[in-house]
Every structure is written in structure tokens, then in C-alpha cells.
Amino acid sequence: MSCNDTPLEQMVGAILTSPKYRAISRDLVRRLCAQELAKGVRPAVAIKATKAKLHQVAGAYIDRRSDYNRWLEELADARASGCEDRFREACARAMGCHASSRERLPYLAEMFACVLADVGPIGTVLDLACGLNPLAIPWMQLGPTTQYLAYDVYHDLVEFLNGFMRLAGVRGQAAVRDVLSVLPNEQADVAFVMKSMPCLERQDGSAPARILDELRASRLVVSYPARTLGGRNKGMAENYEARLMALVTERRFAVRRFRFPGEVVFLLSR
Incomplete structure (x- = not known):
């Protein structure tokens, strides 16, 4: 300075x-x-x-004591074993250190199977304010040529995610980006905004509308938490749903809704 x-x-x-x-x-x-x-x-x-x-x-959402080097070693050992179940177990252990992805672990496979079932071939995925969500790629059933572009605000997290993608054989990369300063401009088939819309809206009240209007994705997968980090249910899901529906109705999205124990998920199609 x-x-x-x-x-x-x-x-x-x-x-x-x-x-x-x-x-x-x-x-x-x-x-x-x-x-x-x-x-x-x-x-x-x-x-x-x-x-x-x-x-x-x-x-509040990620343990800053996260041992990314150890996680990469565990992931590398699991990948070298040739056992896909062991690799998934290593991914799940790491996801347990992030508040959002930890809550999702019990229904992770079911959620992606339901939400992406009818989406069709996916060429490019955007993942905004991604946290550890890219570690769920083994459960997403993406094709071998799918490009996965993830964005988060932590440099060390992004470095770890790039190491994970190399081990997992994923095409794409993670990058440090404040998505409210510069939204991704890539054309995508699917964009994930998983439990992050409330945080983005707290920073900028126009964020949800901007994301819906400016993100160049054919489909958006937007989810909201059903309870607080402390586990309390305050009618959050209903409140978030009402606000999102007001936005998507104006923009003529086709909407599918999925309810899981920890979150409500919307598949928005243009």
C-alpha cells in the first residue's frame, strides 16, 4: 500500500x-x-x-481453515486407485467443509438426476459464486466434452478447484471473479446459481434481475436455502420463491420447481 x-x-x-x-x-x-x-x-x-x-x-459459508493441499492429495490418491466410488467419497469429504454443499450431501445425487434429467446434451456450464459445487461434477452425469466454467471470490479456493478439475479430467477452469462487477459473458447451456442469489441480492438489489437478463445461458438452475445456517425454518423458501416468480413471470421463462430437504431448486428455461 x-x-x-x-x-x-x-x-x-x-x-x-x-x-x-x-x-x-x-x-x-x-x-x-x-x-x-x-x-x-x-x-x-x-x-x-x-x-x-x-x-x-x-x-460465513466456508471454513477458512480448509486444507486444500490435503484435499488435493486425497483426491489424487483416490483417482490413482481407479475406484470411482473412492473418488466420490473424497469429493464428499471436501464438500462437508462448506456450509452450503454440506447440507446438500444427503440428496446430492437425487437433486442433479432430477433437475438435469430433461436438459439434454450440455456443452458449457457456468457456475456463479460456486463455492465447492464443482466437486459435485461426478454426480452431474455431464458428457466428456462438457466445458465447466466456475467463478468464486477466493483465490485459494479457485486454485484448489483447478487442481480438482485436472484430476477429474474436466474440461474448463475456475477463475476468481466478483460476478456483480463483471458477469460471465460466455454462451452456456446451463448456469448454476446455487443458494447464492440471496447473498448477491444483499450486495445489490438489482442482482437477480441482472443475472436473469444478462447471463447468456439457455437454462438457469437457481436454488435457495430452505432454512438458515443455524437450521431454523423461517418461511425462507416461500419468500424467495415469491420474489423469483415475480421476476421470471415478467421475462417469460418456463419454470420447473424441485423441493429437497435443504433447498428449493428452480430450472428456468428461456
Whole structure:
């Protein structure tokens, strides 16, 4: 951080020195800092508010003690064994360290079998704010030529996911991106937005409409949590469904709804 940096860049630099956030996307931190500064508050207040929002939208969902190197070693050993079940078990152990994917493990196979059953050949997949969802690729029954493009805000997570894709023989890559700063521009057959829409909407109220309007995907798989991280059911699924339906009705999507124990999933087709 230079003494010639603007107040905004000084704030960004200060936040990125924190062990909790040093691996996070600089673009995300900059965008949230700018939102707080625009309120006219002092930099110290803006930094505190930005850290709180970062925890809310990203930090609460993944254990930052995640041992990505060990996971890659376990995945490599499982792949070398030639046993597909062992490889899936290694994927599931890793997914257990992410709040969103951990809740999904009991119905993982059923969910992708139901949601993707009638989608047809899939050439390209986008996965926005992906977390560890790419580790579910072995359950998705994608073709060998399917391209999988995943985006998240953590550098170390993205590096791990790229290592996983190489081991799994997946065409594609993971990249660090704040998708509200720059939405993916690739044409895709399917785009996953799994349990992340509420977090994106908390950052920018126009995010759901922008994603539906601007994402170049023939089908979107959008899911919402049915309960809080603490396990409470507050009518969340019904509330999220009503808000999504208001958006998709205006845009003439064909909609299929799937209900699972931890989330409600919508397949939106243009």
C-alpha cells in the first residue's frame, strides 16, 4: 500500500491484510468499500461495515481453515486407485467443509438426476459464486466434452478447484471473479446459481434481475436455502420463491420447481 493511494485503495489494502480476507477478490472488496464510502462515513467506519458484509456474503459459508493441499492429495490418491466410488467419497469429504454443499450431501445425487434429467446434451456450464459445487461434477452425469466454467471470490479456493478439475479430467477452469462487477459473458447451456442469489441480492438489489437478463445461458438452475445456517425454518423458501416468480413471470421463462430437504431448486428455461 502506497502513501499515494486513494482513501478507497487504502481501505482495500487494509482489509486484504486481514488473514480472514487476504485470499478474497480485490474487486469484491473494492466494490463493497466504495458502497460504504458513498454513505459519507469515515474510513474506519466504512472498513468495519465492509468486513461485516464480507463475512455475511462470503466468510460465513466456508471454513477458512480448509486444507486444500490435503484435499488435493486425497483426491489424487483416490483417482490413482481407479475406484470411482473412492473418488466420490473424497469429493464428499471436501464438500462437508462448506456450509452450503454440506447440507446438500444427503440428496446430492437425487437433486442433479432430477433437475438435469430433461436438459439434454450440455456443452458449457457456468457456475456463479460456486463455492465447492464443482466437486459435485461426478454426480452431474455431464458428457466428456462438457466445458465447466466456475467463478468464486477466493483465490485459494479457485486454485484448489483447478487442481480438482485436472484430476477429474474436466474440461474448463475456475477463475476468481466478483460476478456483480463483471458477469460471465460466455454462451452456456446451463448456469448454476446455487443458494447464492440471496447473498448477491444483499450486495445489490438489482442482482437477480441482472443475472436473469444478462447471463447468456439457455437454462438457469437457481436454488435457495430452505432454512438458515443455524437450521431454523423461517418461511425462507416461500419468500424467495415469491420474489423469483415475480421476476421470471415478467421475462417469460418456463419454470420447473424441485423441493429437497435443504433447498428449493428452480430450472428456468428461456
